[in-house]
Amino acid sequence: MRKIAVLGANPACQKTLFFSEFRYGEVNRAARMEVLASGKGINFCRAAAHWGRAAGVLMQFTGGETGRFIRDALAREDIAAVDTVVSGTTRCCVTCLDEKNHVMTELIEPSAAVSESEAEDLLGNWRAALTDSAAAAICGTLPDGSDYGLYRRAADLAHAAGRPLLFDAWRELEPCLRAGDNLLKINRSELAKLTGMSDLRSGLCALFRRCRLRFAAITDGAARAFASDGENLYTYEIPQISEVVNPIGCGDTASAVLLSEIVSGTEPPRAFQLALGAASANSMTSRPGSFDRSAAERFAVGAFSVEKLARSSRT
16 A cells, blocks of 8 residues: 655644533533544544555654653554654643534644754654655644744655655745645635635635645635646535534545545546545544545535636746
């Protein structure tokens, strides 16, 4: 099976609390709780395993008792991870799900910055993982206060190794996308933050002018999704899910399936359609990055439309 080197630097111990109804400003007693290892890189690897066309090999920072919990949890799930153990303690995140109103509230702890020596250790692991990987992915944020130059250096290593590189991240992105074979999966609000443009077409045109990209995939929750190769604009209808259990991990699932399909030879527009089907199936489960593949494939059968993005999208 093909391998994907995954840089998910900022994992978390994810606690999900389920409430029959969540009332702000009041004492709320959860009906049940689930605890698992999470974060964008972990969810990516879990979703890739569920899809079954590629296997993620995760590079991450972990520290303290929370970091130990994450390492043990991933070993039980048989998710391959190479850890850089750091002096700071890995964060916890708490998701409060209101099952009556289908509303989610996310609480995220701060995470400790990593040192230069810790960053170098992770980059060494990343370099080694790239040697036998078919592709690479950089997912999510860095620990608070860390130097985002780490992502540029990681991107340079992937480009030097000749690996397709998918970004599911947007901060300090442009310096990472000046060479190589790059793919991008972000949401619509992140596209606006990255380009400074609220209009979708204008934002995508600016993105392709500024960056070297093969394909950009843009999600917007339960609304339509969009993608572009710099010449064409693809629009996808999202199936309506009557009972959303947990939206956490839907974007990570989409990234994992998108890249798994592309490295398996699927054309990007169809790969993103499959990715959106998997993301919809993920929303029906409580565990981020987990889904029923048959449900994912049922959700990915609808047609998508194609039109020209703009003549000026590329220089």
